[in-house]
Amino acid sequence: MAQALFSDTIVALSTPPGAGALAIVRLSGPAAVDLTAAVFSKKNLTQAAGHTLHYGTLRDPDSGSIVDEVVVALYRAPRSFTREDVVEISCHGSDYVVRQVLALLLRRGARLAEAGEFTKRAFLNGAMDLAQAEAVADLIAADSALSHRVALNQLRGGFSQELRELRGRLIKFAALLELELDFGEEDVEFADRTGLAQLLAEVRAVVAGLLRSFELGNVIKNGITAVIAGRPNAGKSTLLNALLREERAIVSAIPGTTRDFIEDEVSIDGLRFRFVDTAGLRDDTADEVEAIGVARTRERVSKAALLLYLFDLTQMSPEEVQAEIRELTQGLDLPVMAVGNKTDLATPDAQAAFASAFRIPDAAGPETPLVFLAAGQGQGLEGLQEALVRQVRGSALENTASATIVTNVRHARALEAAAAHLAAVQAGLDTGRGTELLAADLRHALAALGEITGEISSEDLLTSIFTQFCIGK
Template sequence: MQDPIIALATPNGVSAIAVIRLSGRGVIYAVNQVFKGKDLTQQASHTIHFGVIRQGQTVIDEVLVSIFIAPHSFTKEDSVEISCHGSPFIVAQLIELFVARGVRVADPGEFTKRAFLNGRFDLTQAEAVADLIAANSALTHQIALNQMRGGFSSQLQELRKALIHMAALLELELDFSEEDIALVDRIHLKTLTTELLATLQQLIESFKLGNVIKNGIAVTILGAPNVGKSTLLNALLQEERAIVSPIAGTTRDTIEGHLNLDGLLFRFVDTAGLREKASDDIEAIGIERAKQQASKALVVLYLVDLSCMTVVQAEQAIATLNLAKASLIKIGNKMDIASSAALTAFKAKNYLLTAAQTNEGIDKLKSKILNLFNQAQIQTAETVVVNARHYERLQKSKTALEAIRTGLEEHLPNELLASAIQIALHSLGEITGTITTEEILGEIFSKFCIGK
């Protein structure tokens, strides 16, 4: 971890400008050796200098070089960023130049890993860097930024402080066990344990929300063949995502599209038309996949054709669906060719009326979908857990705390209570990186971009 490292920090490919990052021992001197301009070793931190980089007498490129002197850098090491022209040839030439001078190509996430190991931030904040880069909506951006700034870390630190306080009290009583002196108020410990469990439970429950926000809210479009499901998907996405045809059963597999609505990411899934008897084996597989998507969705849009289906038929079809987890929005489509009697009948049964082919009613549908989710609650939530690793460790901590509470109620020996507290502390420490292994770090940072 002391090696000087180098990587392209901007995306590969032709661009106006590319940024190459270096960090580690001697990188300012290494760049200065090939830089024609000011003496970089004599410049102040956080300064930018114009010049050229040469290989022998050959100029590779005119560049801007930014200097960051330890510990005032992202990695807390000496760091340099070279802004050059975004030619892949120039980038390759520059990286090869420094590799020949003993600078190693960085591993994925190695800059952030060094920042963590050098105490720049804890592991949850390091992981938030990757989430921030991958943010695809206003809410995922907000959650990642909050975590990167230490919102989640501070909550975990408070939990650890309370547990350490409990452990210290129990250890103190163990030291005086031969004198038979009771130094610990067990009622106080039980109250404290209950409070900690409530905080942990809140964090654990937020994972369901966080997972949805991070991966997108699953919305499945269901209905009989040829009711306009693919047309609805295209209207929602404002693009020709699915093939539309008057031939019933055109859609044989699931078709997915993403849409950002007021900062929330939705995954809309068009499915094969549902009917009792499939025309062939392929359609049968498509119908089965449609049912699977419905069982996993948070929202189901069930379409009926207002021009040829009665309310009774529609309600009977909906009654056969397995929608244990999903919120159902009933949609009467093709309102532009339906009778006034049909419009009145379906409206009375709370069907939202649309004409997907002409985009009529689509904005109302989007609003109805959004109203299912309390955005104010999401946006004001202090901490939302989005990482499966964090969720698993929180569950372990909760199990340990439940064991402590049971132990206090059953008057178990302090040794057993102290052991359970250590398990809870260890699990929380694995989240923040207070307790970690090279294997865990390797798994986390391997998912990062090279250059970050």
């Protein structure tokens, strides 16, 4: 994308608001260096080279008072994040100091940046494509090793490069189809239909793979909601506290202590889990509040990504556990893990009976995986965590360091549109449809892929994307 020309200079706080040791105020635009030089003690700033640091003071020219001692980082266009002149002022992190620095620069002619405007300028100036720009926000929000890895891969252009290669191959055929339209009266065929069919098969397979990765990408980006359900006093709240390593839920020997769900997040081996402790499942309660809690449990299970059915090994039989799991998940396509609690109290025979009725998590078979633990004593938690990671990962996450994973809903929708138009092209080839219709469907597919990287975009789309960023980025 050609560099856009912006006549104004923007400024914003780029570090989180609130008192801290340091804060960074960032400027970008044609007057960024001149505005800073006008209030900076080192008057040779306008002559300084890019990628240099300068220590000095900021002074209010009107009052002559010193605002703060600062370090100024100078980046010259086009070797900067936005490809404009950029200045980053490291000042002390007092709210008052930051307000004074911003006010000083605004009075000199800078404009307060809008949300995401620095990254938007980087995109419009050709420093990155739209998918990479969105990865900036994902990288800022990353709170696990996997989400960080996937966002960094996208920021470095892995996803974009794959899309550019796909579009490049399709564009060549699209150009030949358009050429046929120009010579329509002469009944010539420039685009080899056999070659186009082979290319379509390859491209459709790649697009389908990217779409399949979105389910995994959504898990990486947003976390896995794992509902802990079971009968009263099975130890659900105890298990939640043990997983979180804090007393998050009230634990009591009195059945029905938990009336509503309690949830919190924890990262396990790079995956973010949101565990939900729910009200104990029983239908014979006379307590109206507890009955509402049970109803909410069933509703929460229906929205979960994973169900941990927790049961007391000393109180239930394998047949009862299996029956309750079937009843709880009826009509749901929901992965389930059976968790047998209170191994410290259960007999070896009871554990053996469950082990024969279920399967261990790393064994083959369609049955529900089973994990044993004693939540109150913290025994077996490591095994449960390993089983959870295996349940979510399978083999799909083994190569995330190099694989392209789609995590963005907008990207998935665009890929779905591209897949539909590519299918239409294939159908047109199969039925001998005219060149005009083939070319039109291929143009739509190219447009859908181009929307992801911003090669085809609208102002409304850009506004929608960048207003979700934090101000200062």
